[in-house]
Amino acid sequence: MSLWGGRFQDKIDDLMKQLNDSFRFDRRLYAADIRGSVAYAGALSDTGLLTDEECQSIIDGLEQVRQEFNEGSFQEANDEDIHTAVERRLTEIVGPAAGKLHTGRSRNDQVATDLRLWLIEQIGIVQSDLAAVQAALIDKAEGHLDLIMPGYTHLQPAQPVLFSHWLMSVFWAFDRDQERLDDCKRRTAVCPLGSGALSGTPFPIDRTALAAELGMPAISPNSMDAVSDRDFVAEFLFAASLIGIHISRLAEDLIIMSGPGRRFVTLGEQYTTGSSLMPQKRNPDSLELVRGKTGRILGALVGLLTVLKGLPSTYNKDLQEDKEPLFDTADTLAMVLPVLAGVIGSLVPSPDAMRGALDMAMLATDLADYLVDRGVPFREAHHITGHLVRRAEEQGITLDQLPLDVLQAESAVFDADAAAIFDFERAVSRRAAPGGTAPETAREQIAQAHKCLVARNRA
């Protein structure tokens, strides 16, 4: 049929090969693949399926392959994926004995093992990069414990808070991310090797010892589950998505805080760029870029879950779509987190701008609290204060300028000492319950945060 002539078919065959092959993206698993094979050779040797000499020869050969990858001298040969590439090269080096390495092992359990080994290491990198961001937040918070700025809810001025308190609020969100990564790492460190294609291995491999050799404390309990389980990938992508959400919130805050109308902080010049048309611009590109990356990460999560939806059990080739979203997400975090640490380190706060944005109306709650302390039920106190805020507005004066008799007309409880309310330092210092914005509380938060990071470094 003319439509399906030769040249078209050639193009299709090329595309089919491209669709099927994964070497172009899974070659980065080489170290994990070789590590897994080295351990597996040892396990085969323990059962007598390899002689000591065969085992040593295979291990030496694998080391050479690793070396070639490390040095960039590995020669491709149209390999389908990283596993066949390593096996092909190993055979070239050690001869047919290489064929024994695959005894009782399937690509299904091999690829699952490789991906887990790779991810365990990658989670470590993400956690370290995230810790650097957290350390930058602590540094900045410690260095500016005296700065008071407006706190906002609904993007409207609400109550005064310490700049450091805001910085630490970001720290704790990232700390939850660290915990989720811990949990994810624990569930990733479960070894599927020895599950065969789907039904287990008929050879007396000591799977627990093999797992331990690979740094994994547990083995997968069921071979059919082991070859299809990609929960650990999804869980990492979700943890990354929440990191992305937290980054997007921080970026949004900083874009607004550094922007016109606030200018509470200035970003390091290296994190802003100019305009091709408007010479006066300094744009917070770094923050917009990291905010935008949230979409990419969430897209990767949705993509993987969509792949998994409705798939029958055990291995199906659809699962080949697990790697690129995972790699892309890890790369994205590896790019974004250090930049974010740099941005935070570069922030220069402007005490004047912060102070200038404070407004006496932000102490209205403190005014209500004054009444509460003198026995007025809070709801009534809230009501009275509302009246006073409106009175001040109507008269075009600030809340602290209302004369005492006006206050007393609303509530007889007011006394001359009410004037002391209108002091932002005092307002901040009053919030001294744990987690509040008082300087002493912030200091405790920082101390606790330091401990978290130190414990994490040790772990």
Place this chain on the structure above:
Amino acid sequence: MSLWGGRFQDKIDDLMKQLNDSFRFDRRLYAADIRGSVAYAGALSDTGLLTDEECQSIIDGLEQVRQEFNEGSFQEANDEDIHTAVERRLTEIVGPAAGKLHTGRSRNDQVATDLRLWLIEQIGIVQSDLAAVQAALIDKAEGHLDLIMPGYTHLQPAQPVLFSHWLMSVFWAFDRDQERLDDCKRRTAVCPLGSGALSGTPFPIDRTALAAELGMPAISPNSMDAVSDRDFVAEFLFAASLIGIHISRLAEDLIIMSGPGRRFVTLGEQYTTGSSLMPQKRNPDSLELVRGKTGRILGALVGLLTVLKGLPSTYNKDLQEDKEPLFDTADTLAMVLPVLAGVIGSLVPSPDAMRGALDMAMLATDLADYLVDRGVPFREAHHITGHLVRRAEEQGITLDQLPLDVLQAESAVFDADAAAIFDFERAVSRRAAPGGTAPETAREQIAQAHKCLVARNRA
């Protein structure tokens, strides 16, 4: 302006109220809200902000409100949300003293507390329902340890496996879900109460004691973070999404296994339905319905993450969109999981159909393993076996019907004992390494699974 005439504006105002109000869906938080308020009254009383009498009166009033909700006798009054509804009714019951309950508390920390309390309980329900599904899997697996069926990869027959092994592969996926729910519950049980609107409370509340009173082992470390953190909701929706993915896989397997061409299992009649047009049909509606629910749950996760993306810190009203996806997901699981347990309990396996679908070609790997056991490198053995499979195909006979001389023509290693390979029981029994499909291994899996469930019940 004519376009914005009065009646149109009325409609808009109604819709604005509807958009703003959440009582229609957050009323189900009533027990959590009241529980939080009872504890908070105690905390205020400890600091002297409430007298013992006021405290008791408030607690008695709250108990009455709870009773009214429990009995369905609570009278709505156009309340904006559950918090104002409870406060309004409490005021009706105990008078202005009710106003003291809100001392130092904001709706921002209150709603975060309520939602966490509600979710902690809900996670318990999901875990219990999931455990029932797991128990059904164990029951079924224990009862049919002798059944061998084809195991598939790529939906193609691969190797024989125990029906029980397949059942247990589902168990372990759900067990990972249980672990994720544990982790999520731990992170949900962090008490934000005492964070005020955003900056903390100025009153000397003992937050740790208050949290303990509410069954939460930890308090939130930063007030600005506490009022905006919805990570726990996202984490639950993600855990639910993976449950959904696992359910979709199980449903897909069962739809195919019970369908034409296999008929390995029959579903209980109550889980199938007939056709309005085709009287002979028995459709696996229950399984299709639960598979379809995966979309709904994943949609809820994406919806919430989209809400959170790019939101500035602390409370923004967008966060009101956290509840409906959460409630819907919890309701979905509460409907789906028991049905799934019922479906599993109702499965009647057909030994004849399973046996009939077994094919000697599924023992090709065992044929290769025979050679491996006799010293042939696996890759070579795989190659030889491939030849034999094709030979058998060409001659229109099954693999076991190939005469010994044909085997020996491919490899001199073959001997008369090769005939023993062609035995499905033997093939299954050989996979006796942990996690494999051998009956003894399956028994160990089941024993281990029992222990997991028992430990979980105790916890």
Place this chain on the structure above:
Amino acid sequence: MSLWGGRFQDKIDDLMKQLNDSFRFDRRLYAADIRGSVAYAGALSDTGLLTDEECQSIIDGLEQVRQEFNEGSFQEANDEDIHTAVERRLTEIVGPAAGKLHTGRSRNDQVATDLRLWLIEQIGIVQSDLAAVQAALIDKAEGHLDLIMPGYTHLQPAQPVLFSHWLMSVFWAFDRDQERLDDCKRRTAVCPLGSGALSGTPFPIDRTALAAELGMPAISPNSMDAVSDRDFVAEFLFAASLIGIHISRLAEDLIIMSGPGRRFVTLGEQYTTGSSLMPQKRNPDSLELVRGKTGRILGALVGLLTVLKGLPSTYNKDLQEDKEPLFDTADTLAMVLPVLAGVIGSLVPSPDAMRGALDMAMLATDLADYLVDRGVPFREAHHITGHLVRRAEEQGITLDQLPLDVLQAESAVFDADAAAIFDFERAVSRRAAPGGTAPETAREQIAQAHKCLVARNRA
């Protein structure tokens, strides 16, 4: 087995019924269902499968059922879905002849028809609500053609623009949404009735006439496709998602424009709310709420696409999950769009705040253009202007305060007439190419927009 005792099973059976039944949400299809049945009765009558009397009796009966739904007097009887409910009631009214209505019709083609009929009408409602938002934008833009405010890119001040120009930028985004809804409506108006369960109808129904009777210009070309096609639902959810994205952008803009540091506009009080703890607050809740709804709509889209992914062809019960996301999205738009129209109508711009935020540096591009007009290549002009902006910054003066000799030191091209550049009205008026911010161009935009709406109203 104790675990599966009677009471538990009862609960499961109840839940199975709840899972399976759709009457609680698909009852709102009643008018569409009845309309479809009336037309179908006519089609059967045309072929002689119903006598004229039977046909009339069925149509009268259906009208009565419709009436009962309209009046809220319809009595449920544990009906599985709207189709069985209508059929059951019709049978009660007209007797066994009702059974003839289902000749050659399956629930598969019936439900697809109903959903399309419902959606066609619903799209009309969305388009009308969206047109009201667009009309509000035009009204507001027409009323304030003299207001100049800073235009921002990257949330940094860039160039002066007309407030009206910004308003109209929102108009056009919604106009694209209108076009997408047109396209979606066209593809929804394809009639699947007469496709049977999957293979078509054996009765000589005139499908084209039947479609026309139902207001649909086309019939589905393939019965297997017709009963599984839910593209129209996905397409509506996507169109709604982009509406949501546009709303989220408008809300973000207005939250920032009405917030501290700008106060360019004030929202009508009915669209803001106060704080339970901070009496001075006016929060833009309406805008935050509509912004948050974006997540919900996007979640619905993802949910449906996930349901469809990997589903085999023709009808599968998973498709029952098409309705709730569709209904929820339509309801969301029906609530959100009128509120948005109200918000826009309520906006009161503050000329002083806008003018106060204009900054001479925003005319730097005009300064560069001055040089370009005098033959300097733009890149060089941009460079020179960049220098001047920095000079002014260093000296703490505004760009227009730089003396002529300083300008001339950078470029000899500058002359005394350069002073005329520093005029915001002039800068705005210069952008007079189509689509630019000049007042005359804005007037043309408004005229064109009026025409669009009028044409839409007529259609």
Place this chain on the structure above:
Amino acid sequence: MSLWGGRFQDKIDDLMKQLNDSFRFDRRLYAADIRGSVAYAGALSDTGLLTDEECQSIIDGLEQVRQEFNEGSFQEANDEDIHTAVERRLTEIVGPAAGKLHTGRSRNDQVATDLRLWLIEQIGIVQSDLAAVQAALIDKAEGHLDLIMPGYTHLQPAQPVLFSHWLMSVFWAFDRDQERLDDCKRRTAVCPLGSGALSGTPFPIDRTALAAELGMPAISPNSMDAVSDRDFVAEFLFAASLIGIHISRLAEDLIIMSGPGRRFVTLGEQYTTGSSLMPQKRNPDSLELVRGKTGRILGALVGLLTVLKGLPSTYNKDLQEDKEPLFDTADTLAMVLPVLAGVIGSLVPSPDAMRGALDMAMLATDLADYLVDRGVPFREAHHITGHLVRRAEEQGITLDQLPLDVLQAESAVFDADAAAIFDFERAVSRRAAPGGTAPETAREQIAQAHKCLVARNRA
């Protein structure tokens, strides 16, 4: 500060550059960028802003740059993006006059124009590849008009259908995709050039002529909208997502149809692969791979919509995240669609397997229709037939083996001619209303489909 020492900062600066720069992925826009610049030079020349010589020199220079890209000889120089790369190289070639090309143009309107030009061309490619898939479906359908196979609903045998009817059901889904791509292309072909950074151009560019020169029939009506509008990207990603959904359905169908228990079709060997462990396997990898790609495309859509959510108006750097999901999706379709066409072309149907799977119970509806033709209301006929199906099942015979007296015991209407019902050809031929499965209808479908493709080719 020790933490932020020099080497760390260098790494951050490198990553910031990597984060910010887009040349590595946007270089593929070179042809679009140069095409846009050539047209823009012409437009500037028309207004007198470029002399004829300058214009010609710029155009010649741009042609040279294009040539260098085409030939792969373009030398990078650490360029930020494709626009600066082209501008830098052009300046090297033609000197400072190159700087005049950017008069009144901003990167904001330039990048939007480039992306639209690129996408318009890309949509053409997708449409052509999709047409090849459709042509393959038609070819296959035409060649096998006599094959009857079971039609399934709920994956259960339902009614006999033509294999060709099933093939054509896929055709029409793809045809809707073609229409959506048409609509998307129309909305993409709107020219934003002349919008400047956000406020329009102050130079008297004839935007309509410029758009026409670029093959775009319309110009963007508002400059602020023009620089932020990415609806066209989202719309393409949605159209691609539905293509993905349709592909996933086709793949699911074919995996099941070619799998064990059916074997209705065989895939070309080049579209299947073997197993590393199980020599007898032929796995439908091509179909699993294309099914898996659905996740990737949907992920791209969700990613982009997440980027857009909550973004303020005009240009924000987050928008740089629009390109990679778009490029990846286009590349995915360019790989997947030709493979799919190849797979379809390679399908070899097995008439015996299809016939063998037909079951007399699939004619139960025809039995009911027999009664309807003789005046029995359908619901009653359905009921009677249901009884007969059960009777046959109980007696272990097929439906056609029920003796006439048994039929008549259920309904006196049955006569000897009822035996004629049990004929699959007859059953298929009866569905002759438009869109039904009768051979003549299928032929009409095919003819109509041919016309669609021809019309599309002409357009």
